[in-house]
Amino acid sequence: MPAAALLTAYLTHLGAERGLSHHTVAAxxxxxxxLLDKLGSATLSSLPTQDVRRxxxxxxxxxxxxxxxxxTLSAWRGFYHYLNQRxxxxxxxxxxxxAPKSPRALPKALSPDQTAQxxxxxxxxxxxxxxxxxxxxxxxxxxxxxxxxxxxxxxxDLAAGEVxxxxxxxxTRLVPVGSVxxxxxxxxxxxxxDNTDYVFPGRGTGHxxxxxxxxxxxxxxxxxxxxxxxxxHVLRHSFASHVLQSSGDLRAVQEMLxxxxxxxxxxxxRLDFQHLALAYDxxxxxxxxxPDPTKS
Numbered sequence: 550m551p552a553a554a555l556l557t558a559y560l561t562h563l564g565a566e567r568g569l570s571h572h573t574v575a576a577x578x579x580x581x582x583x584l585l586d587k588l589g590s591a592t593l594s595s596l597p598t599q600d601v602r603r604x605x606x607x608x609x610x611x612x613x614x615x616x617x618x619x620x621t622l623s624a625w626r627g628f629y630h631y632l633n634q635r636x637x638x639x640x641x642x643x644x645x646x647x648a649p650k651s652p653r654a655l656p657k658a659l660s661p662d663q664t665a666q667x668x669x670x671x672x673x674x675x676x677x678x679x680x681x682x683x684x685x686x687x688x689x690x691x692x693x694x695x696x697x698x699x700x701x702x703x704x705x706d707l708a709a710g711e712v713x714x715x716x717x718x719x720x721t722r723l724v725p726v727g728s729v730x731x732x733x734x735x736x737x738x739x740x741x742x743d744n745t746d747y748v749f750p751g752r753g754t755g756h757x758x759x760x761x762x763x764x765x766x767x768x769x770x771x772x773x774x775x776x777x778x779x780x781x782h783v784l785r786h787s788f789a790s791h792v793l794q795s796s797g798d799l800r801a802v803q804e805m806l807x808x809x810x811x812x813x814x815x816x817x818x819r820l821d822f823q824h825l826a827l828a829y830d831x832x833x834x835x836x837x838x839x840p841d842p843t844k845s
Contacts, residue, residue: 580625615648618648668688689725689788700749722805
């Protein structure tokens with residue numbers, strides 16, 4: 550079976566049998582095509598581990614970061630695992646290989662004051678009211694961008710103050726919706742066109758695209774006078790950081806974000822410490838005072 554046909558079968562398996570989202574399946578496809586593009590005269594069934602190692606080194610030399618290499622290697626490893634199970638392959642040349650690690654960057658988050666400045670911008674038109682409802686919900690519930698874009702009316706329960714979303718790994722979770730977001734959504738739902746089940750409709754009967762939400766957020770931030778780069782995930786990061794700063798409940802934040810592992814959520818504790826360190830530097834009388842060497 551040709552390599553391209555095997556890839557098509559694998560992607561179908563990921564979507565139809567494992568229930569992965571369209572975006573996740575597309576990402577797997579991009580990563581595995583890197584492997585196929587570098588096969589040269591070799592075949593999938595006879596590819597040695599040292600060739601895979603050279604492929605990774607080549608991608609690293611082209612500028613692919615450690616995190617991206619790790620994701621790519623994981624996709625290749627999963628592809629071979631599928632080939633072993635379904636197509637009679639007897640080896641996995643990706644086993645035992647590790648991608649180089651990159652320093653883990655802190656997610657960017659707005660301060661509470663910046664978030665208030667962003668969300669307090671006035672909404673005069675129906676589109677602005679839609680945007681206010683989107684961004685209030687985004688910040689109130691910490692949704693992923695895809696979850697926000699694809700949200701349907703049946704997932705919202707404003708009376709109970711909660712939203713039900715299905716995230717990565719096809720896992721469903723209930724997340725609270727704050728009172729300000731509830732009011733903004735109530736105002737928007739009274740205005741929206743009812744020819745679709747999506748809370749934030751796009752053209753026709755589809756939902757607003759993720760790119761459209763990103764552009765609207767940048768326009769909203771500019772109108773609010775924010776001089777920082779505000780992209781959609783900044784609101785998710787801000788939600789996580791602010792809830793953690795207020796409650797200190799890492800497990801609750803993990804549950805609301807839909808993280809499979811608490812280690813993913815723990816990065817926000819570093820944001821919290823960063824916030825405390827800045828507050829300490831600004832407030833403590835001895836925080837920035839250099840010691841007098843003559844008094845040592």
